[in-house]
Amino acid sequence: MVTANLVKELREKTGAGMMDCKKVLTETDGDMEKAAELLRERGITKAAKKSSRIAAEGLVTAYVSEDKKIGAVIEVNAETDFVAKNEEFKNFANDLAEQVVKTNPKDVEELLNQKYINAEKTVQEILTDKIATIGENMSIRRFVRFESNGVVEKYIHGEGKIGVLVSLEGGNETLAKDICMQIAAARPEFLNREEVPADRVEKEMEILKAQAMNEGKPAEIAEKMVQGRIGKFYSEICLIDQEYVKDPSMKVSDLLSKNSAKILEFARLEKGEGLEKKEENFAEEVAKQING
Numbered sequence: 662m663v664t665a666n667l668v669k670e671l672r673e674k675t676g677a678g679m680m681d682c683k684k685v686l687t688e689t690d691g692d693m694e695k696a697a698e699l700l701r702e703r704g705i706t707k708a709a710k711k712s713s714r715i716a717a718e719g720l721v722t723a724y725v726s727e728d729k730k731i732g733a734v735i736e737v738n739a740e741t742d743f744v745a746k747n748e749e750f751k752n753f754a755n756d757l758a759e760q761v762v763k764t765n766p767k768d769v770e771e772l773l774n775q776k777y778i779n780a781e782k783t784v785q786e787i788l789t790d791k792i793a794t795i796g797e798n799m800s801i802r803r804f805v806r807f808e809s810n811g812v813v814e815k816y817i818h819g820e821g822k823i824g825v826l827v828s829l830e831g832g833n834e835t836l837a838k839d840i841c842m843q844i845a846a847a848r849p850e851f852l853n854r855e856e857v858p859a860d861r862v863e864k865e866m867e868i869l870k871a872q873a874m875n876e877g878k879p880a881e882i883a884e885k886m887v888q889g890r891i892g893k894f895y896s897e898i899c900l901i902d903q904e905y906v907k908d909p910s911m912k913v914s915d916l917l918s919k920n921s922a923k924i925l926e927f928a929r930l931e932k933g934e935g936l937e938k939k940e941e942n943f944a945e946e947v948a949k950q951i952n953g
Contacts, residue, residue, distance in 0.1 A: 720821025724758035816841030832922030
């Protein structure tokens with residue numbers, strides 16, 4: 662009989678996932694050594710060891726349904742840029758974006774536990790297989806999915822460096838694509854001023870006031886200067902307040918008005934954003950390999 666303690670022991674010994682350990686223990690009638698051998702044979706132990714390594718490369722990709730009503734953008738990471746350019750890796754990421762659109766998982770964990778699109782294995786099992794065969798740690802980091810009564814459009818920049826998804830009411834696909842490119846280039850954090858947290862605005866106003874006071878302005882004049890300068894702050898972080906990159910004489914809000922359109926929501930994912938990349942001296946890395 663396969664007990665929880667046996668599964669735990671094998672997991673600690675091999676570093677393999679709980680379900681993989683349970684599966685091989687069941688197949689070997691609880692024989693720990695045979696189970697560990699099975700994991701090695703299937704490359705699962707090898708994959709588990711790789712899972713501790715930092716995966717900050719990879720790519721961002723997206724998928725939009727034919728009717729332009731549902732879309733998803735997803736980031737899948739690997740350890741090196743070389744693997745990110747591998748066709749097998751790219752196809753895997755593209756399949757995952759399509760799967761998110763079609764199955765609507767609530768988070769990455771649910772996606773991992775789903776049956777992989779056009780396969781009998783789960784996404785987690787496919788991922789584990791690819792880690793073993795490709796030879797690098799890989800992970801599904803995050804995704805965003807939109808459903809819209811208007812138009813959902815995507816844009817991928819720099820072979821997967823940046824991925825953008827926009828839900829637009831009114832306008833057309835061309836406008837939606839232009840808005841996507843705006844988001845990719847100008848990096849807005851919020852749609853409009855109402856979305857900016859109050860404490861973020863207060864902090865910025867404090868900084869602006871201190872700057873004005875340091876310029877030798879009296880307090881009452883500094884207050885007025887803050888009101889004038891806060892607009893620049895909004896124009897940098899709020900999408901509709903930004904200058905339109907294709908025509909800086911107008912704002913994004915002007916472009917939307919001109920086309921009788923409204924942005925419902927947007928997402929911008931940048932590959933490796935916020936992930937710490939492991940820097941290693943090449944000579945040290947070679948020495949490590951020689952010394953085992």
